[in-house]
Amino acid sequence: MSDSLRFHFDVNGQSFTSAGQASVQVKKNLRELGIPAETIRRVSIAMYEGEINMVIHAHGGEADVIVYEDRIEIILADRGPGIPNIELAMKEGYSTAPDNIRSLGFGAGMGLPNMKRYTDDMKIETELGKGTTITMRVNI
Amino acid sequence: MKISDIKTLLDAKVLCGEEHLDRDVFSACGSDMMSDVLAYVKDQAVLLTGLVNSQVIRTAEMMDMICIVFVRSKKPTDDMIELARESGLVLMNTEKRMYEACGLLYTSGLVGNGVHHE
Structure with missing residues (x-):
C-alpha cells in the first residue's frame, strides 16, 4: 500500500495564544x-515545538x-528570517527569543533540540531572508 | 494517589474536570518553563505551575498529562478552562506556593519520575 493521508494547516503568526492549535x-x-x-506523543510534541517556533x-x-503506513512526516514551512547558524540553533539552551516569550514559558533554547530528540530524522533547509522548512520523520 | 487526594492535600479548588477526580496519578512535576516540561518530563500526569496562559494547557495535553495545579491562587481565564475541558483535563488552583505544594505531594508519595521506577 502506498496510500497516504495528508493534513494541512495554516499557522497564524499573529497570536501566541492560538499557537499549538494545529x-x-x-x-x-x-x-x-x-x-x-x-x-x-512524539509527533505532537515535535510539531508543537515547531509551531511555537514559527509563531515566535x-x-x-x-x-x-x-501519514504513511510505516511513518509520519511533519513539514513546517515559514517565510521568516531564516536561521543564520544551524549548529548554534541546535545547541540546548541557545535562544534568540525575546524576553517576553520567556515570560510565557518558552524561549529556553530547547525547541529545535527537542524536535530532533523526539523524531527519527530531522532536516532543516533555511535561507536568510527567505524562510525555513523543517522536515521531520517519526517511524510508526 | 488519586486526583481527589491532591485536591485535599493542597486544599485546592477544582476549576474543571470534577468528573475525573477519581483517576489515579503516579508522578508529578513542577515548572514555569514549558520548554523544560516538553524536554524532560516523561509520564508525569500532574503539572504544578505558576504560569497562566493557554500554552500551559496545550503543553499538558501534548505530554498526555491529566491534571494541572496552579499555585498561589492563580486563576486561568475562561478560555483556558474551556480548552482544558475539551481535552478532558482537571484544572485546580491552590493558595500554596510552588515549593510547599510540591513538597506536600512528594512527601505524601507522589514522586517525580526521576526517582521512582515502576
Missing part, C-alpha cells in the same frame, strides 16, 4: 487513526502532516 488537531486525528500513543520567530507559516 498540533492539538493532529493529535486528535492520529488518535482516530489508531496510531500508537507513544508515536502520537517567523510570523507563522504552513504545517503539513503526512
Whole structure:
C-alpha cells in the first residue's frame, strides 16, 4: 500500500495564544487513526515545538502532516528570517527569543533540540531572508 | 494517589474536570518553563505551575498529562478552562506556593519520575 493521508494547516503568526492549535488537531486525528500513543506523543510534541517556533520567530507559516503506513512526516514551512547558524540553533539552551516569550514559558533554547530528540530524522533547509522548512520523520 | 487526594492535600479548588477526580496519578512535576516540561518530563500526569496562559494547557495535553495545579491562587481565564475541558483535563488552583505544594505531594508519595521506577 502506498496510500497516504495528508493534513494541512495554516499557522497564524499573529497570536501566541492560538499557537499549538494545529498540533492539538493532529493529535486528535492520529488518535482516530489508531496510531500508537507513544508515536502520537512524539509527533505532537515535535510539531508543537515547531509551531511555537514559527509563531515566535517567523510570523507563522504552513504545517503539513503526512501519514504513511510505516511513518509520519511533519513539514513546517515559514517565510521568516531564516536561521543564520544551524549548529548554534541546535545547541540546548541557545535562544534568540525575546524576553517576553520567556515570560510565557518558552524561549529556553530547547525547541529545535527537542524536535530532533523526539523524531527519527530531522532536516532543516533555511535561507536568510527567505524562510525555513523543517522536515521531520517519526517511524510508526 | 488519586486526583481527589491532591485536591485535599493542597486544599485546592477544582476549576474543571470534577468528573475525573477519581483517576489515579503516579508522578508529578513542577515548572514555569514549558520548554523544560516538553524536554524532560516523561509520564508525569500532574503539572504544578505558576504560569497562566493557554500554552500551559496545550503543553499538558501534548505530554498526555491529566491534571494541572496552579499555585498561589492563580486563576486561568475562561478560555483556558474551556480548552482544558475539551481535552478532558482537571484544572485546580491552590493558595500554596510552588515549593510547599510540591513538597506536600512528594512527601505524601507522589514522586517525580526521576526517582521512582515502576
